Amino acid sequence: MTPTTVTAPGVRIRDLTVVYKTPAGELPAVSGVNLSLEPGTITGVVGESGSGKSTLALSLLNAVQPPGRIAAGSVEIDGLGDVLTLGGEDLRRARGRQVGYVFQAAQNSLNPLKTIGKQLLDLGRSHDVEDLRGLVRDAKELLARMGMDGARVLDSHQHELSGGMRQRVGIMLALVLNAKVVVLDEPTTALDMITQATILRIIREVHDERSLTTLVITHDVGAIAEVADSLAVMYGGRVVEHGEVTEVLGAPRHPYTQGLIRAIPRLSGDISEARALPGRPPTLGTLPAAGCVFRERCERRMAVCETDEPIPVFRDGRTVACHAVDHPLALVKRKEFA
């Protein structure tokens, strides 16, 4: 592994809106999202299926595909600029070199006809890596770092590897070009709990060793606590809460985060204490056009939630978008004197 002295870059997502074309017109899957990834940290993004996590991850690589489209916003990465203004060759180079990624279902995205080693060389050539021997050496070291026999893995086809091994190969391919920003979308999906824990630990170690800025998408709130520094909670295309992971999980403020945490089954204690969040998350077609997107499922729903979308408010190291949390009295007053 090449030691590096370069400091980790920061990433600033500003007012990001991504829409998908549907029979009912273009509808937002990500709506006005603001999120900063602090240099050298791991940010986890959690939320139920359909909350916009993968769409957000794709935006970091300007890789949203039709029928999707980035309708507004910017994604500034230190040393690279606004990724959303990059195109063609610049964008292709940035992906892999500056922003490494493992997309959802990475285990299935390897080419079944080529050995992993051949795919590694293809990747190196497509990024004009001159020292291909060095690349192979780095790949082997990374694989060894993840507890695998590098030479054997590079000689294998994907069908010769287990799910956990393929997942680690995906992570190796995301890291091997020395990208400083790494996006991992559901890196542990479909793995058993022990393998999940191992992969998350490896992600944390490699992140620290290489001084990266990392985004990890998952629907597994329990698993993310082990690996992330900060946690963003998404619902209906919005980031409804964001803060330090221990604080968000230890003292959640948004009613949705509270519900998500109550729904985690605990290994110790009564399993019946885990209470599933009532109702279902919205789809693009059922997202309300005005007001709070979570109100249908919210036990703290108020009249204002029907009409006004809550604005994210930063207080005490935490950003929360909820009328009930944000100055409930001030809102009542505002209504009274309006």
Ligand SMILES: Nc1ncnc2c1ncn2[C@@H]1O[C@H](COP(=O)(O)OP(=O)(O)OP(=O)(O)O)[C@@H](O)[C@H]1O
């Ligand atoms: N290609 C597409 N065409 C139309 N709608 C889409 C498309 N891709 C995603 N969507 C919709 O956009 C919304 C956000 O999807 P996204 O995959 O980003 O959510 P997610 O939180 O990553 O969900 P999951 O955990 O299931 O992957 C969903 O309502 C989804 O149905």
